[in-house]
Amino acid sequence: MKAIFSLLVFVSLLFSDATIEVIKKVESLPSIAVEDSSSEYDSTFKLRFYKSLIADLNVLSIFNVDRHYRHIGYNDLVDVANKDMDYVLKYSLSKGDSDVLFVDIKLLQDGEKVLTKRYKIGRTNIYMFISHAIAYDINKYMGQPSIEWIKRKVIFSRIVAPMKSEIVISDYTLSYQHIAVRGGFNIFPKWANKKQNSFYYTSLDGKKPTLKYVDTRKGVSKSIMSSDGMMICSDVSDDGKRLLLTKAPNGQPDIYLYNIETHQVKRITKYSGIDVNAQFMDKDKVVFVSNRMGYPNIFSKSINGNDIKQMVYYGRSNAACSVNGDYIVYKSRESSNSFLRNTFNLHLISRKTNFIRRLTAVGVNEFPRFSRDSDAILFIKNYKGQSSIGIIRLNHNKNYLFPLKYGKVQSMDW
Amino acid sequence: MKSIVLSSVVTALLIFSGCSDKKPVVDDRSNANVQEVAPVQTETISSENSSVYGYGHNSSVSGSKTISELENELSSIYFDFDKFTIRSNMQSKLSADASIVKNEANNYSVKLEGNCDEWGSDEYNFALGLKRAQSVKKAMIADGVAPTSITMVSYGESNPVCSEKTQDCWAKSRRVDLKLLP
Numbered sequence: 001m002k003a004i005f006s007l008l009v010f011v012s013l014l015f016s017d018a019t020i021e022v023i024k025k026v027e028s029l030p031s032i033a034v035e036d037s038s039s040e041y042d043s044t045f046k047l048r049f050y051k052s053l054i055a056d057l058n059v060l061s062i063f064n065v066d067r068h069y070r071h072i073g074y075n076d077l078v079d080v081a082n083k084d085m086d087y088v089l090k091y092s093l094s095k096g097d098s099d100v101l102f103v104d105i106k107l108l109q110d111g112e113k114v115l116t117k118r119y120k121i122g123r124t125n126i127y128m129f130i131s132h133a134i135a136y137d138i139n140k141y142m143g144q145p146s147i148e149w150i151k152r153k154v155i156f157s158r159i160v161a162p163m164k165s166e167i168v169i170s171d172y173t174l175s176y177q178h179i180a181v182r183g184g185f186n187i188f189p190k191w192a193n194k195k196q197n198s199f200y201y202t203s204l205d206g207k208k209p210t211l212k213y214v215d216t217r218k219g220v221s222k223s224i225m226s227s228d229g230m231m232i233c234s235d236v237s238d239d240g241k242r243l244l245l246t247k248a249p250n251g252q253p254d255i256y257l258y259n260i261e262t263h264q265v266k267r268i269t270k271y272s273g274i275d276v277n278a279q280f281m282d283k284d285k286v287v288f289v290s291n292r293m294g295y296p297n298i299f300s301k302s303i304n305g306n307d308i309k310q311m312v313y314y315g316r317s318n319a320a321c322s323v324n325g326d327y328i329v330y331k332s333r334e335s336s337n338s339f340l341r342n343t344f345n346l347h348l349i350s351r352k353t354n355f356i357r358r359l360t361a362v363g364v365n366e367f368p369r370f371s372r373d374s375d376a377i378l379f380i381k382n383y384k385g386q387s388s389i390g391i392i393r394l395n396h397n398k399n400y401l402f403p404l405k406y407g408k409v410q411s412m413d414w
Numbered sequence: 415m416k417s418i419v420l421s422s423v424v425t426a427l428l429i430f431s432g433c434s435d436k437k438p439v440v441d442d443r444s445n446a447n448v449q450e451v452a453p454v455q456t457e458t459i460s461s462e463n464s465s466v467y468g469y470g471h472n473s474s475v476s477g478s479k480t481i482s483e484l485e486n487e488l489s490s491i492y493f494d495f496d497k498f499t500i501r502s503n504m505q506s507k508l509s510a511d512a513s514i515v516k517n518e519a520n521n522y523s524v525k526l527e528g529n530c531d532e533w534g535s536d537e538y539n540f541a542l543g544l545k546r547a548q549s550v551k552k553a554m555i556a557d558g559v560a561p562t563s564i565t566m567v568s569y570g571e572s573n574p575v576c577s578e579k580t581q582d583c584w585a586k587s588r589r590v591d592l593k594l595l596p
Contacts, residue, residue, distance in 0.1 A: 119448065
């Protein structure tokens, strides 16, 4: 009996480690169908909303989502084709004054109503945010860990022509897109705080690369500092008061810490090669990319010390990383012959175990960014000429891609 | 510093209002349970009228070559994959470039633009482009070019000279371009 208990404890510990890949779940996922009860709006918009909702429910990764569009009255019984579904989500779109969109939802479990809610949004064409909110609430009702990331905004730089880019703010599916900085050559946007109401980016339009700051509510941009060669904001501390920068005075890329209140700049690394892409880790450490072993790899060091430690022991070329708690996700080149089948994949490691989990399979996968709760990883995928933003649900072993309609994603943050 | 023109385009970007901490309960009074998604105004910063520094100039001293003419005489320096050391077959081109910068173009400063192939858009790739520019800078200084007349920038993979998915195209992108600034 004790042995069985120990085994159960071991198994539960094993599956709490995100580096362990869940190959097969014993239980099948519950089924869910979605029924549209809207009497207003044209069929094009109704179908668009339906698709957005289906996509969000899929990303939850907790249902087998039926993809058949059905139009049934809100107070009617569920469609006969859906009678054996574990859950049926009914919704109705209705118009308010001045382009306001109302959405009523009703979640039925085995025919019984278990959740109802009404949503309102100021403009019809930004319906996708209601779709995300519905998915968030259903996930919460199902007792799943919070998916706060579904509410967060993504900011990315889109290359539209050589040395021409746009900085775009979007939802996580790229359905909503607002160009925040138009024209010029601006890259590496980074949210300046948790509220996501301001951001930093690098402008390459001047004589020297310049770090700029934008308050999105006021539309005000100001220069923070410039550096010869490189000037990138790699990470922002949780309180928004400290920045990790890659600067390259005299052409030497190193990592610097900048205090936005005192304006003090502290050099963190002093290496004759390449030190870039620093991320805050724990209270007083940074994780960064360096070629000090002759190839790019992931290292850590104290902000105030010289205790440099190699963090990753797998991969020939590990050129980007993101850290959250004990987990580090990094980009690794898979092939030694770069041009035959050159793929970059993302790998996940834990600082507490020796396990490595490969998160992607084909294409160029890069720029990983953890969600704050480490439940999901956002990344850039370029494959067969298509640039996409992808999301990895770590605990569900699922990846989803949202392709960009034009241009190529250069970098992003969320 | 370039002026930033604030456009009048105002778009609504939305955040979700906080959800109730209460456990979901069935509530048929639909209007009593409305979650409104509040809009946040987001302005657009426009820098469309700005031009990349140093481009578009074509001034010349009477009788001398224009910047464009001199730039056409400068050769790009090419690099191996993931490397920033100067290849032996690039030495002669580099010396010729240094000679032009020291003599005919000595009234201008030179901007070294490091570039990479399309394999990666991360900071490391930008740093690689910069280290390539730094290698060219060191070689030019060794050839007698004044250090103060040289500036560097990296464009990473964002300034390709071609778009084909071939080794030849990628090799053309791993380069340092030399631009002249007045």
